[in-house]
Amino acid sequence: MAEFEVEIKPENLVYGTPKLITDRIMHYCPGCSHGTIHKLVAEVIEEMGLAEKTIGVSPVGCSVFAYNYIDIDWVQAAHGRAAAVATAVKRLYPEKMVFTYQGDGDLAAIGTGESIHACNRGENIVVIYINNAIYGMTGGQMAPTTLLGMKTATTPYGRDPKLHGYPYKIADMMAHLDGVCYITRQSVHTPVNVRKAKKALRKAFENAMAGKGLSLVEFVATCNSGWKQSPVASNRWMEENMLPFYPLGDIKDI
Amino acid sequence: MKGNEVIAEAAVRYGCDGYFGYPITPQSEVMESLMEMKPWETTGMVVVQAESEVASINMVYGGAACGKRVMTSSSSPGISLMCEGISYIAGASLPCLIVNVQRGGPGLGTIQPSQSDYFQATKGGGHGDYHLIALAPNSVQEMYDFVGLGFDLAFKYRVPAMMLADGVIGQMMEKVVLDDPRPRRTDEQIEQECGDWALTGKKKERQRHVITSLELDPYAQEVVNEKLQATYRLIEANEVRYQTTATEDADYLLVAYGSSARICAKVVEMAREAGYKVGLLRPITLWPFPGKPIAELAGQVKGILSVELNSGQMIEDVRLAVNGRVPVEHYGRMGGVVYSPGEVFEALKEKIINKTK
Amino acid sequence: MTEELIIAGFGGQGVLSMGKILAYSGVMQDYEVSWMPSYGPEMRGGTANVTVMISDKPISSPIAHEFDTAIILNQQSMDKFESQVKKGGILIYDTNGITRHPSRTDIRIYTIDATEEAARLGNPRLFNTLILGAYLKVRPVVTLESTYKGLKKSLPERAHKTLPQNEEAIRHGGEIIRERA
Numbered sequence: 001m002a003e004f005e006v007e008i009k010p011e012n013l014v015y016g017t018p019k020l021i022t023d024r025i026m027h028y029c030p031g032c033s034h035g036t037i038h039k040l041v042a043e044v045i046e047e048m049g050l051a052e053k054t055i056g057v058s059p060v061g062c063s064v065f066a067y068n069y070i071d072i073d074w075v076q077a078a079h080g081r082a083a084a085v086a087t088a089v090k091r092l093y094p095e096k097m098v099f100t101y102q103g104d105g106d107l108a109a110i111g112t113g114e115s116i117h118a119c120n121r122g123e124n125i126v127v128i129y130i131n132n133a134i135y136g137m138t139g140g141q142m143a144p145t146t147l148l149g150m151k152t153a154t155t156p157y158g159r160d161p162k163l164h165g166y167p168y169k170i171a172d173m174m175a176h177l178d179g180v181c182y183i184t185r186q187s188v189h190t191p192v193n194v195r196k197a198k199k200a201l202r203k204a205f206e207n208a209m210a211g212k213g214l215s216l217v218e219f220v221a222t223c224n225s226g227w228k229q230s231p232v233a234s235n236r237w238m239e240e241n242m243l244p245f246y247p248l249g250d251i252k253d254i
Numbered sequence: 255m256k257g258n259e260v261i262a263e264a265a266v267r268y269g270c271d272g273y274f275g276y277p278i279t280p281q282s283e284v285m286e287s288l289m290e291m292k293p294w295e296t297t298g299m300v301v302v303q304a305e306s307e308v309a310s311i312n313m314v315y316g317g318a319a320c321g322k323r324v325m326t327s328s329s330s331p332g333i334s335l336m337c338e339g340i341s342y343i344a345g346a347s348l349p350c351l352i353v354n355v356q357r358g359g360p361g362l363g364t365i366q367p368s369q370s371d372y373f374q375a376t377k378g379g380g381h382g383d384y385h386l387i388a389l390a391p392n393s394v395q396e397m398y399d400f401v402g403l404g405f406d407l408a409f410k411y412r413v414p415a416m417m418l419a420d421g422v423i424g425q426m427m428e429k430v431v432l433d434d435p436r437p438r439r440t441d442e443q444i445e446q447e448c449g450d451w452a453l454t455g456k457k458k459e460r461q462r463h464v465i466t467s468l469e470l471d472p473y474a475q476e477v478v479n480e481k482l483q484a485t486y487r488l489i490e491a492n493e494v495r496y497q498t499t500a501t502e503d504a505d506y507l508l509v510a511y512g513s514s515a516r517i518c519a520k521v522v523e524m525a526r527e528a529g530y531k532v533g534l535l536r537p538i539t540l541w542p543f544p545g546k547p548i549a550e551l552a553g554q555v556k557g558i559l560s561v562e563l564n565s566g567q568m569i570e571d572v573r574l575a576v577n578g579r580v581p582v583e584h585y586g587r588m589g590g591v592v593y594s595p596g597e598v599f600e601a602l603k604e605k606i607i608n609k610t611k
Numbered sequence: 612m613t614e615e616l617i618i619a620g621f622g623g624q625g626v627l628s629m630g631k632i633l634a635y636s637g638v639m640q641d642y643e644v645s646w647m648p649s650y651g652p653e654m655r656g657g658t659a660n661v662t663v664m665i666s667d668k669p670i671s672s673p674i675a676h677e678f679d680t681a682i683i684l685n686q687q688s689m690d691k692f693e694s695q696v697k698k699g700g701i702l703i704y705d706t707n708g709i710t711r712h713p714s715r716t717d718i719r720i721y722t723i724d725a726t727e728e729a730a731r732l733g734n735p736r737l738f739n740t741l742i743l744g745a746y747l748k749v750r751p752v753v754t755l756e757s758t759y760k761g762l763k764k765s766l767p768e769r770a771h772k773t774l775p776q777n778e779e780a781i782r783h784g785g786e787i788i789r790e791r792a
Contacts (some may be wrong), residue, residue, distance in 0.1 A: 052455045057316070058466075067464045073453040075319040076466035078342050081312035084304065088316035088324065089453065091300045092272055096455060114312070117305035256646075280650055365650070426673050427634055427646035513674070520672035594676030 018042035020051060020071045027065060031231025033221035034063055036188040037130065040198045041101070042070050044205055054097040055089050057082045059111075061103035062136040080111025083118035086125045097209060099126040104145040105135045108170040115170070122179025122213040126204045129171065129216055132223040133242060140226035144168055147241060152226070167245065171218045175252040181213035183251040187220045187243070189235045200250075220246045257394045257424040261327060261353055261417075262287035264401035265299070269438040270351075271322035272300040274313035276332060279365040280421040281355035284327045297438050307332040311339030311352075318348035318414075319465040321444045321452025323405050327353035329421075330371050331362060333379070340414055341380030345467025347451075347482070349408035351401065352386070353417045355424035358590035366590025367421030369512060372567035375418045376541040383479055385486050387415040387493065388540040390511040394428040402433075407493060409447070411485050418540060420563065422513035422592060495538035496547055500526065504533030506606055507551050509572050510561040511537045513592070518561055520595035521602065528599075530607060540568070545575035552576040557606035561598055562586045581610060612642075612667050614752045615675045619660035619692055620684025625739030628765065629682075630661035632743060636753040636761030637665040645673040658687050665752050680750055682742060686710060703746055703788070720791040721749055728787055729780075736773075737780040744784025755781065 020042040028034045045054050051072060058066040060079035067074035077085040082100035090098040107115050107129050118125065134152055135141040141154040145167050149158040159167070175183045182204055186197035197219065204215035220242050224234035255263065261284045265273060275285045285303060293299035300317075304310035310326045317324030328336060333354045343350055356371050358364035375388040387407050391397045397419060404415040439447070445454055456462045469475040497515075500522050501507065510518040515536040525532035535551060537544050552558065557580050560569040566584035573582045585601040587593045593601075616633070620626045627648050637644040648661045662678075664670045677697045683689050683704040689711065696702050698717045706712075707726035725741040740762070747758060759778050763771065 052457055055320075055453050055455065064468060067462075067466065071456065071462050073456045073463045074465070075316060075453055076346075076464065076468060077315070078312060078338055081308065081315075081339070084309040084312035085316035085319070087302065087309075088272060088274060088300075088313035089320055091302060092317050092320050092322045092324070093455075113305055114309050117309065121302075421650070422647065422673065425648055425650050427631070427644070428670075428673075429638055429644065517672040517674055523671060592674050594674055595672050596676050 018046055020046050022069055022071050024068045026069060028062065029225045031222065031224040031234060032062075033130065033132065033188050033219060036194060037128070037197075037219055037221070038066065038069050040188070040194070040201055041099075041128065044198065044201045045070070045072065045097070048202070048205060050097045050205070050209075053095070054099070055093070057086045057089070057098070057100040059100070059102040059106040060137075061106050063101055063103060063130065064137070066101050080106050080109070081114050082106065082111065083114040083123070083125070083127065087118050087121070087123050090123055090125050094124075097205060099128060099205070099208070101128045102130070103136070104129070104131045104133065104143045108168070109144045112170070116174065116177070119174045119177045119180045119214050119216070124208050124211050125214055126208050127214065127216040128201070129218040130221050131218055131246065132221040132226070133167070134223050134226040136223045136226050140223075140228075147245060169246065171216060171251055174216060179213050180216065180252060182207050182215040182253050183218070184216075184253070185218045185220060185246060185248050185251060187238070187248055189222065189238060193248070218246075220248065255394060255430050256283060256427045257397045257419065258283035258355065259287045260394050260398045260430055261401060262291060263432065264398045265325060266291060266293045266297055267432060267435040268402045268405060269297065269323065269436040270299055270325055270401075270405070271438055272302070272313075272317045272324040273326065274302045274304050274310040274317070274324065275326050276304050276307045276310050276328065278307075278329045278332045280357055280367075280424050281327050281329050281353070284353065297435075299438065307335040308339065311336035311343075314350050314352070315339055315343050315346070315348065318343060318350040319346070319453050321448030321454065323351075323409075323439070325351035325353065325401075325405075327355065329355050329357045330359050330368070333371065333374065337374070337380035340386070341382050341384060342467050343414045344380075344384035344386070344482070345382060345478075346465050347412045348414065348465065349405070349412050350414050351404040351408060351417065352414060353419065356418065356420040358588065364590035365421070367513060367563060367592055368588070368590055369420055369514060369562045370564040370567070370588065371418065372540065372562065372564060375416050376543065376571070384482060385413070385489075385541050387411070387413060387489060387542075388418050389415065390418050390538060390540050391423055392512050392515045392536065394423065394426060395430050397423060398430050398432065411489055413485060413489070418512070420513050421590070490542040493539060494542045494544050494546070496544035497536045497538060498547070499534040499536070501533030501535060501551060503531050504551070504554065505531040505556050506533070506602065506610075507555045507558045508532060508534045508561055508598075508602065509537070509548065509558060509568070510534065511540060511568070514561050514563060517593060517595050517598060521598045524595060524599050525602065532602065537568075543571045543575070545571065548572055548575040549577070552579045555580060556610040557581045557583070559602050559606050560584050563592065564588060581606065612665075612752070614663075614665045614680065614750065615678050616663045616665075616680045616682070617660055617678045617692055617695070618663070618682040618684075619658065619688035622657055622659040624659075624684050625736075626659045626684065627661050629739040629743050630663045631765045632740075632758065632761050633663050633665070633753070634761070635764040636758040639757040639760040639764070640753050642667055642753075643670050645670045647673045658685065660688065660692075680746070682746055684742070689713065701749060703742070703749070705742065719749075721745070721788050722791055723784065723788045725784065725787075728783075732780075734776065737776060740777045740780040741784035741787070744781035745788035746784075747781070748785035748788050
């Protein structure tokens, strides 16, 4: 058998892990959208040359440990309060890039007040909002975004609006607020969507640095563990069920 | 100046970087005064009216994480809402100043003066094993002074400090001596003072800073707890503050803080005129509590009256210090009712003097 | 010298600001002062009162149960505070709206028709400075000169044009106070 050696030449390199992604092994489940979104955030910060200027605010939820994976300064906020924490950081360091990274439980349930009011004040921050229609970390309970009929640990017979109310589109609500300059809904389940999402993230970061107001990038995302499906099936389920209710695209852009 | 207004003046003069608050009686004048002063145009201090006390304390958390001197103020029900955030601030070892101008409770209670948040201020308030440095001003001058002292102590030990005032001190006007304004610290000074932990943007030459109170591994969390407790022991050893009045020859001792200590100072005068040797010990720090000097006085006096505008909270710490050696009784009014010096003097006679003759 | 004074009446009568002028006037004369208001919803139309202490010694308690002087401007306050004037102390009241007059005989009682006088002068806002002047006539705890300075200090800049009228009202208040026989 012929022996051969693989030689990696820098000029041949077409893809790599972003420098800002740490070596730490991610705790996210295989198939989870968080990993891809983390990568995009790291790439945007890196490409904009903001690594020394960026402060991230991590939530309570699966992404509480976001600070272990992106090599910037982080503050971990109490459940739902990320937007309030980010408000102070940005007001006290106006030249810094400040973003929050929050799930749907954190942003759209317990943190609704803080999120809406940060939007309304027009804080120059970016809110990255991961909507997978479920509480992942605590074991798959209903989120405010859970679709009607969807089974979760606390809606074992499916979400019934008479019992549990309706799923809601907080991003659409926020679009009505004057302090908000950019709201978009993205996903990372196909390479095309990943590229679009990265552009949207970059635009949001640029808005914040230009002082245009608050930008929110919602990611419709999968939680295959919570949904109890394989990663591939999750992507399909998301396309068939989530995207009709949470359609992708810009909601507000001024 | 009015006690609440003086807080605003002190914050700006001390070089505070940010105030985050939500209106509540009887302390709304703090934020009103700041908004009137517009310090963002002079010192660059940030003032934000948040949408709730929950938001304001989390803004304080964010600001403190940056190594900035940040504060909030509220009154009893608002402080209850903040307790979660205060616990996070303590858990993440962050310095900040919280002012509580107490009113009567529980629940919405009254808006009149009270001291019923003693337990909340000294025993935690929020969840988890933590302490605040709790300072109890008894004059408008001390409300001014303790803003600076609170920040100094908070940064010295990286713990949250609370000024536990009440509606009397917050609403009253007295003469105040102001000191020269100090500039806010520059980013370089913050880097120098807090550079090993604060969020200043990750430079290439250092590790990233993460402000968090989360450890999933119980053994790692225990190490965090032990570190916190070591800090608390240090504070207990170094920072106990109290004031005594006429205790040298005292047969009877009053223990009172804040506005109650002012009223008790008058009781000492009245009692001495009536021929009773009464002294007063005023805890200035409620935590760390001046247990030692109280224990020493317990060897001299015949009885102690703990006087508070509540149903008897500090008395537990007084009794712990006295350890049963002399009778310790409580006198208080609740619900926002403030006792007069005459009323306290009568209680002292009835509960202590007549029973220990 | 120590003066423990309570001023009590309706919110909107200028009770708190009268106390404030007096406290500032005390400061002008290097006295120790404290000003402790009742506060809250009563500021907006209910009853309001303020305790002012002026002394040449440090003030221990800003709260008192008995007063050297009480200035009483409505019936509820009369009912509450008449009994809290120290023996030999002073009670000053505006007769307007008072249906039950004070009955104590161990204190000195003065009346002033300030509501009527302010109306006659065509400026109801002079009500509280008339009373302040009346009070200082019978209890000259601070000089008129200090009072004018205290008045200026306690008024916002935009109200300084009213200083001459108010100073005149303070002076005039001293003329119209009467000791009750």
